[in-house]
Amino acid sequence: MTVNLLGLDHAALKAFCTNLGEKPFRARQLLRWIHHAGVGDFAAMTDMSRALRERLPACASVTAPGVLSDTVAADGTRKWLLDVGTGNAIETVFIPEARRGTLCISSQAGCALACTFCSTGHQGFNRNLTAEEIIGQLWLAARVLRSDLAVERPISNVVMMGMGEPLANFDNVAAAMRLMLDDTAYGLSRRRVTLSTAGLVPGIERLREECPVALAVSLHAPNDGLRNELVPLNRKYPLKVLLAACLRYIEKAPRDFVTFEYVMLAGVNDAVAQARELVRLVKDVPCKINLIPFNPFPGTQYTRSGPEAIARFQDALTREGLITTIRKTRGDDIDAACGQLAGYVRDRTKRRQRSEKEAAA
Numbered sequence: 009m010t011v012n013l014l015g016l017d018h019a020a021l022k023a024f025c026t027n028l029g030e031k032p033f034r035a036r037q038l039l040r041w042i043h044h045a046g047v048g049d050f051a052a053m054t055d056m057s058r059a060l061r062e063r064l065p066a067c068a069s070v071t072a073p074g075v076l077s078d079t080v081a082a083d084g085t086r087k088w089l090l091d092v093g094t095g096n097a098i099e100t101v102f103i104p105e106a107r108r109g110t111l112c113i114s115s116q117a118g119c120a121l122a123c124t125f126c127s128t129g130h131q132g133f134n135r136n137l138t139a140e141e142i143i144g145q146l147w148l149a150a151r152v153l154r155s156d157l158a159v160e161r162p163i164s165n166v167v168m169m170g171m172g173e174p175l176a177n178f179d180n181v182a183a184a185m186r187l188m189l190d191d192t193a194y195g196l197s198r199r200r201v202t203l204s205t206a207g208l209v210p211g212i213e214r215l216r217e218e219c220p221v222a223l224a225v226s227l228h229a230p231n232d233g234l235r236n237e238l239v240p241l242n243r244k245y246p247l248k249v250l251l252a253a254c255l256r257y258i259e260k261a262p263r264d265f266v267t268f269e270y271v272m273l274a275g276v277n278d279a280v281a282q283a284r285e286l287v288r289l290v291k292d293v294p295c296k297i298n299l300i301p302f303n304p305f306p307g308t309q310y311t312r313s314g315p316e317a318i319a320r321f322q323d324a325l326t327r328e329g330l331i332t333t334i335r336k337t338r339g340d341d342i343d344a345a346c347g348q349l350a351g352y353v354r355d356r357t358k359r360r361q362r363s364e365k366e367a368a369a
Contacts (some may be wrong), residue, residue, distance in 0.1 A: 013042060014147060015140030017186045018193075030060060036192050042070055043143075043193035044133040072127035072144035073098070078152075078316055088149070089352075096134050097352040098171050100145040102153065102163070104282070107154070110165040113145045115181050118171025118353035125271055128171045136177035142184035145170075157208065166196060167249050169224070170205040175211025182219045182334045189221075196261035198222065204269065207333070209245040210251045220260045224267040224298070225250070229277055230285035238277070247289065254293050257263050265294040271302050272313035272321065283324035290330070293332050297325055297332040305348025 016024060021035035034056065041053045048070035050061045073090035076097055080086045086102040102126040103110045118133035120127070146166060153162035166188055168174040174181045183202070188201050189194045204210060204224040212223070229235035235242040242250075251304075254266045268290060272278050286297070299322060302312040318334060325332040 010065075010067055012071050012140045013071060014070055014144050014179075015040060015138055015142075015183065017183055018089040018190055022069075028060075028063070034060070034261065039187075039192040043147065043187060043190075044195075044312055046147065046154065046298060047185060048072075070147075071140070072148040073141055075148070076148045086153075087189070088145075090145065090148075092137060094134075095352065095354040098137065098145075099142075099168060100147055100149060100195050109159075109162045111146060111149050111163045112167050112170045113142060113184075114172055115142060115168055115174040115177050116206050118355060118357075120170045120176065120357060121239070121241050123206060123228075123241075125228070125238060125273060125302060125308070125310050126154045126273050127308075128269050131171075131353040132357045133360070134354050134356055136180060137172070139180040142180060143187050146184075146188065150194075163194075163198045164196075165202070167202045167204065167224075169202070173206055173208060174203050175205045175208040175215065178211050178214055182215075185219050186219060189219075202267075206239050206241050207245050207250045208241065209249055211251045212257055216257045216260050220257070220262060222267070223257055224259060224269055226271075227268040227286075228271050230289050234277060235321070238273075251290070251293055254295075258294060265296055267296050267298055269298050271300045272312045272318050273302050274313045274317065276310065278313040278317045278321055280320055282288075283321045284328075287325060287328045287330060287348060297330055298335055299332060300335045301337055303337060332349030 011024060013021065018035055018039060021038055025034040025038070026033060037053070041047045046082045047053060050064040053061060056279065057269055061338050062266060073092050075088055076091050077089040078086070083309040084104045088100045090098050092098055098114040098117055100114060101112040103112065115137055117132065117135050117137065118131045119128045121129060123129045136267070145162065149265055170182060185201055185203075188196045189198060198221045202222040202224055203215065204226060206226045215221070215223070226239065228238050232242060232246050235247065258264060258266060270277070270286070299317060299318060302310055304310070304312065322334060
């Protein structure tokens with residue numbers, strides 16, 4: 009059985025090399041070739057001995073998820089549908105901007121949290137992605153974009169905001185992020201890697217201690233009553249507990265604030281009174297508010313707040329001194345916008361079947 013080296017960080021690669029009877033420095037060579045140079049062919053790793061290069065294919069591979077489709081939106085946003093086996097496929101999105109290139113990475117096949125406004129949540133849940141499937145999205149995208157765009161480093165930022173709840177797959181996500189941060193691999197700064205969570209408090213605490221990166225929290229409501237409906241996880245970790253965890257996280261975070269994401273749902277959470285309630289809620293937490301116009305998907309009960317409603321909501325926040333941005337919708341013509349990622353999920357939770365029955369009733 010071969011080992012997929014994509015998912016091994018420096019420590020794990022060192023152990024792999026030691027087990028082969030090789031010197032530990034081979035791990036750094038492999039890191040540089042695989043991740044920095046994007047090379048998957050051992051024969052091309054020319055600064056390693058010929059004997060090792062000939063030996064590696066029998067016990068190791070560099071294998072990213074297979075590409076099922078590769079779609080480019082009118083605004084340049086690019087979405088890959090990637091095969092992760094057993095009937096499951098995930099989505100990865102590249103968002104080009106003038107001064108940065110951001111890759112949105114998935115961490116699970118589906119999602120078990122069932123946030124009501126999220127297309128991924130409606131797909132149900134199958135399994136966690138492995139570390140090699142997570143970092144494989146970055147490896148593949150970097151290789152393709154480097155070739156297509158003729159740019160040495162096309163990806164400057166990574167956001168763990170794709171399919172799934174990253175903190176519910178902590179060990180694999182952390183292993184992948186360590187590779188993103190390793191100077192011999194991708195060399196991204198902690199400020200340029202962002203993890204978005206629906207509020208899994210124990211995971212926030214672990215992240216703070218083990219791999220602090222920029223943190224975004226899917227808030228979406230100014231009180232527990234409404235958030236219980238939109239983000240069912242809130243019933244286990246209510247806002248008071250979540251915000252306290254955010255305050256503790258900032259102590260070791262690479263940024264001195266947390267980003268709160270707030271999807272704008274017409275007639276649900278977009279009233280000016282709710283904006284004022286949000287101000288009172290987060291007043292003690294250094295933060296930035298990111299307002300996200302809702303992106304519709306088949307079967308959703310919600311509609312997007314109008315531009316005027318979003319502007320009024322933003323104005324109510326900024327008047328109280330909160331830094332507030334409105335996320336530009338990108339890639340919605342190929343269903344690559346925030347909240348639209350779905351892929352193919354062999355749902356083990358039967359959530360999709362229940363939803364279809366309820367809709368038909």
